[in-house]
Amino acid sequence: MSEQSEEESQELQQKEEKQQQSEILQQEHKSEEQLQQIPYVHMLNNKYNVREAVHAGSWYSSKSNELKIQINCWLEQAKAEVTTVAQLKALVVPHAGYAYSGPTAAFSYKYLKKYPPSEKLKVFILGPCHYVYITQCCLTRQEIYETPLGNIKVDLETVKQLHEQGLFEQSDKDAEEEEHSIEMQLPFLAHILGTDNFTIIPIMVGSIDAKSEEYYGRLLSEYFDMDDTLFIISTDFCHWGTKFAYTYYNSADGEIFESIEKLDQKAMEHIELHDLDKFNDYLREYENNVCGKHCIAILLHCIAMSQNTHMMETKFIRYAQSCLVRDKKDSSVSYAAAITFLED
Structure with a gap:
């Protein structure tokens, strides 16, 4: 039974x-x-001119409400202790998955929230290429960048102006969507500014030489000095471990993670002083695999060529590591947040 x-x-x-x-x-x-x-106008993600948010749902939440709550939480926890900011000109921001780098990124974006622009912004986002090898800088062919918090328009006029200079490649849609360094900045920007209040000029920065860094810096410095622009430098710092083929360790500095921090601190000091020569010397000496080193170099050229260079300051305001490495078998990535601003 x-x-x-x-x-x-x-x-x-x-x-x-x-x-x-x-x-x-x-x-x-x-x-x-x-x-x-659904009307065609609402199906932009099926059009060829839209760069889709392909890392949403893995590197960060694809759910708009959840994403807003997370970003708000990190912004509330972040501190903005620099009080001499007259105008923000650039942010240095990490670009790992939000579970790792979101809290650090919020320290830079806290200043954008505290010192909002008085007019519609043109946001230049410089991000390194992790998957495609190019020896120039790449401009987008897309018109829209998608995010879970709304679509962001590309500043087509500025992109056209830059392309006419002759030393920019144009990326294809697949290459853009594979790369995460620019996409990871968009939800913070969309949430803080609102998608109608800014346009973006995404620039994928390849493995360029010193001469090219200077060229792009000189070209972009004209835009850097404009009142309605903001530059985002998307970069992580030391990638430590055998899987990154980088295991520099000075035992005199303490544990491995303490050695990594002191290594990164040297780079940050040169950047704060706007000393590109010493930053390059440092990279040659320690070979620290800062993925956005060329983006940083372009920023330092922009600052050096700015009409307001004597009034400009850069400060690192947060530093973190994905793992506090004590064992040589472990690995970590370093995250740093900085602001470049005109002093009050």
């Missing part, structure tokens, strides 16, 4: 599972029909 009841129970369970699967299929079919009825 008990065996028969068990068989009947299994049959009932199978029927219920089939019914659930049938309902799911019907719902998916219904959703597809509803999607087909």
Whole structure:
């Protein structure tokens, strides 16, 4: 009797599972029909001119409400202790997954929230290429960058002006979507500014030489001095561990993670002093694999060539590591937040 009841129970369970699967299929079919009825203007992500938010749902939340709560929480926890800011000109921001670098990134973006622009901003976002090898800087061909918090318009006029200079490549959609360094800045910008209050000029920075760094710095310095621009320098600092092929360790500095911090601190000191020569000397000596080193160099050229260079200051305001490495088998990535500003 008990065996028969068990068989009947299994049959009932199978029927219920089939019914659930049938309902799911019907719902998916219904959703597809509803999607087909949506006007074309609302289906921008199917157009070739949209750079989709492909890292949403993995590197950061794809749910707008959840993402807003997370960003708000990090901004509330961040401190803005520099009180001499007259105008923000640049932010140095990490670009790892938000679970790792979000709290650090919030320290830079806290200043954008505290010192909001008085007019619509043109935001230049310089990010390194992690997956595609290029020897120039790349401009986008897209018109829209998608985020869970709304779509952001590309400043097509400025992109055209830069492209006409002749030393910019144009990236393809696949390459742009594979790269995360620019995308990771967009939710913070969209949340703080609102997508209608700024446009972006995304620039993928390749493995460029010193001459090219100076060229791009000189070219962009004209825009850097404008009142309606902000530069975002997307970079992480030391990538430590055998998987990154970098294991510099000075035991005199203490534990491995303490040695890493002192190593990064040397780089940050040169950047704060706007000393590009010493920053380059440091990179040659320690070979620290700062992924956005060329982006930083372009920023330092912009500062040096700025009409307001004597009034400009850069301060690092937060530093963190993904893991406090004590064992050579471990690995970590360093995150730093900085602001460049005109002094009050």
